[in-house]
Amino acid sequence: MPGPLDDDLTRPLEGAAEAASAEGPTGPAVGRDEWVARHGERITRRSGVAGTLEARLAAVPWWAWLTLLVAAACLVPVVSDSGYVRRVAFDTVVFMLLALGLNIVVGWGGLLDLGYVAFFGIGAYAYAMLASDQFGVHLPSIVAIPLVALIGFVAGWLVGLPSRRLTGDYLAIVTLFFFQIFLTFTNNGDDVFGRSLTNGPNGILDLDAFSFFGWTLSTTTAQGQFGIAYLYAAIVVFGIVYVALRLLNDSRTGRAWRSLREDPLAAELMGMPVNWLKLLAFAFGASVAALTGTLTAALNGSVFPQDFAFPLLIAVYTMVILGGAGSQLGVVIGAILISVLLEVLRDPGDSRSMFYMLALLALVGVFRLSRQLAVVLGGTIVLGFAARAVAGAIDDRWTEGMQGSGRVADWSSEWVIVPTQLASWIAPVTYIGLIALVLMLSLLHGWVRIAVLVPTLYLAAFVWENVMLAKPEPTRYVVLGAILVAVMIVRPNGLLGERRVEIV
Amino acid sequence: MSVATETATPQLLQLEGINTYYGQIHILQDSNLVVREGELVCLLGGNASGKSTTLKTILGIVRPRTGRVLLAGEDVTRMPTAHRIRRGLAIVPENRRLFGPMTVLENLEMGAYLRPRSDLKAEFERVYTLFPLLYERRSQLAGTLSGGEQQMVAMGRALMSKPKLLLMDEPSMGLAPVLVERSFEIIQQVNEAGVAMLVVEQNANVSLSIAHRGYVLSTGRIVLEGKAADLLENQDLRKAYLGR
Numbered sequence: 001m002p003g004p005l006d007d008d009l010t011r012p013l014e015g016a017a018e019a020a021s022a023e024g025p026t027g028p029a030v031g032r033d034e035w036v037a038r039h040g041e042r043i044t045r046r047s048g049v050a051g052t053l054e055a056r057l058a059a060v061p062w063w064a065w066l067t068l069l070v071a072a073a074c075l076v077p078v079v080s081d082s083g084y085v086r087r088v089a090f091d092t093v094v095f096m097l098l099a100l101g102l103n104i105v106v107g108w109g110g111l112l113d114l115g116y117v118a119f120f121g122i123g124a125y126a127y128a129m130l131a132s133d134q135f136g137v138h139l140p141s142i143v144a145i146p147l148v149a150l151i152g153f154v155a156g157w158l159v160g161l162p163s164r165r166l167t168g169d170y171l172a173i174v175t176l177f178f179f180q181i182f183l184t185f186t187n188n189g190d191d192v193f194g195r196s197l198t199n200g201p202n203g204i205l206d207l208d209a210f211s212f213f214g215w216t217l218s219t220t221t222a223q224g225q226f227g228i229a230y231l232y233a234a235i236v237v238f239g240i241v242y243v244a245l246r247l248l249n250d251s252r253t254g255r256a257w258r259s260l261r262e263d264p265l266a267a268e269l270m271g272m273p274v275n276w277l278k279l280l281a282f283a284f285g286a287s288v289a290a291l292t293g294t295l296t297a298a299l300n301g302s303v304f305p306q307d308f309a310f311p312l313l314i315a316v317y318t319m320v321i322l323g324g325a326g327s328q329l330g331v332v333i334g335a336i337l338i339s340v341l342l343e344v345l346r347d348p349g350d351s352r353s354m355f356y357m358l359a360l361l362a363l364v365g366v367f368r369l370s371r372q373l374a375v376v377l378g379g380t381i382v383l384g385f386a387a388r389a390v391a392g393a394i395d396d397r398w399t400e401g402m403q404g405s406g407r408v409a410d411w412s413s414e415w416v417i418v419p420t421q422l423a424s425w426i427a428p429v430t431y432i433g434l435i436a437l438v439l440m441l442s443l444l445h446g447w448v449r450i451a452v453l454v455p456t457l458y459l460a461a462f463v464w465e466n467v468m469l470a471k472p473e474p475t476r477y478v479v480l481g482a483i484l485v486a487v488m489i490v491r492p493n494g495l496l497g498e499r500r501v502e503i504v
Numbered sequence: 505m506s507v508a509t510e511t512a513t514p515q516l517l518q519l520e521g522i523n524t525y526y527g528q529i530h531i532l533q534d535s536n537l538v539v540r541e542g543e544l545v546c547l548l549g550g551n552a553s554g555k556s557t558t559l560k561t562i563l564g565i566v567r568p569r570t571g572r573v574l575l576a577g578e579d580v581t582r583m584p585t586a587h588r589i590r591r592g593l594a595i596v597p598e599n600r601r602l603f604g605p606m607t608v609l610e611n612l613e614m615g616a617y618l619r620p621r622s623d624l625k626a627e628f629e630r631v632y633t634l635f636p637l638l639y640e641r642r643s644q645l646a647g648t649l650s651g652g653e654q655q656m657v658a659m660g661r662a663l664m665s666k667p668k669l670l671l672m673d674e675p676s677m678g679l680a681p682v683l684v685e686r687s688f689e690i691i692q693q694v695n696e697a698g699v700a701m702l703v704v705e706q707n708a709n710v711s712l713s714i715a716h717r718g719y720v721l722s723t724g725r726i727v728l729e730g731k732a733a734d735l736l737e738n739q740d741l742r743k744a745y746l747g748r
Contacts, residue, residue, distance in 0.1 A: 255606065255614060256617065258605070258606060259603040259610075259614045263601050263603060265601065266603065267614070268565075269585065269595050269601075270589070270617050270661070271617055272614070
């Protein structure tokens, strides 16, 4: 019989020595295939300015990024004294926190959890019930906040329990169903066996503001503007959560989550407690969401069921996917981009400049125009001036409907036809016509394509000025969707997502 | 290694009258299989003969309808996979199934998931001495390695759990012939270091040349068993698997 394993295996073996000296006369050693080995790396390594920049940015340590993010958020109130801007900054930090939490479940655990926003709601409602007159409970914030995080953890665990054997679309459906249960419960919670738990659609009002050691963070300033203390509170929570998650990701559990995401069967064959790990990911994500819920609940001083609707779920998912699921910094950047973008697109003037910039970027990036760019742009504007002159000659009212002001608006009113009144058939026809033209473009090549680009661009400007700007609310989401599609084409794993490495 | 083939050596793994079904389909039929301590056993069979099902039954991924799986004399038939791994089982899965976007080091660490943290350093040293190349490649992503290197990572990952019995599912799959021979040399060396092995293979010639004993599966039944040398001489087997 051979001796104990240790003694024998610590001794180098013959084959290993041979394998190590690849240039042995006996031919290639096991696995010594340099070209194949480096092949994947060669593909992933990008060259040029973009590649160098990417490599440089990747070398920046994580704490430097965190410091930068926190410093930038802290600077917002210094730079601007507008209550609106500060409130947007607060909302952005809340989105950053939500994205960090969802990243645990989706990015690390690889679990498609469509009930995530419900945990945000559970956190807000839990805080509302623990710090208001609803049940006459007024816990001090220092107790209520960790308690809510714990409640979120337990809630995530419980939702995970029935779902732990599910994956992919099955898990998505179950969690979506849970989200629906949450919405139904909060909406109808005003009469649970004769008692009012959630006050239904009327929500819970007059929540306690955060208060630490006798020092209360007031939700509004004397002028009735956004209380800046909440921005700082959110930043502090963000910093703590970011560092904690960073440590978690670097731990054995973090790596186990990643291997679980890559290959659940192999993970199980390594003896990993797969179900336990899934539950843990669910619970940690839910805990972060619930913790975030306390921030918004305390600031708003109220919670309503409609605060936790599906658009919020879609927004948070967009942030995680755009930023790159799995990368902490990535999802935070995704949250900043989406949150700020959605605000910028509210304003017609800003969204107009954004539109023309995007159109220009699309010409350069998607259609790869360089020299022909001048031809296309010149052609479009000439066509525009001609069309506008003709339209103006027929009837003045056809050209005097330009909304808004500013340089971009003045400039575009020079060549885009904007009638004061739009016949009802024009909007759908031009909209569908534009989509048809764009689809046609993908089939065309050479000069024909460039010739078709000119009317397409003009039609796009027409549709934008007449149809889309008139309805800013849906337009925000259309533009956001277009940006997301474009990013996903250029970077399929999101801005900072882990590159997927296929095992061959 | 005449010692290993003696019946007096304790049995590490024992399958007793296993009957496995996929729905109505009877896959394994009254299978009996034994691996003793320090032994290198190969399980041969063509496509759809039940090789993979046997491994899945041993690991607990599928449950037999009747029969028992014993690990070192203990009945583990009703135990989940993780508990069996804890009892000294490890596997190099078919197609290796590495964690592609994780480094070699992280892959190895995941292999030792059930080991106490204090033992980790010793395990790494053990595997790196066996495969010095893995030490060189430790911070490279596993998915970017060549097929032969990936095979080493898969074996290293399995050995990280310090198994008593290592299961190998088609180690020759997807490797160039020269690499197949090399990887079987490594299998033999790991075995000589005291790890019992059950190698599931289609490549009868190479695997029988290093094994102590062998089983031949055909449509869910073990049709032949015996010493590897005897099996190599068996005319039926030669016709069926070696084509001459």
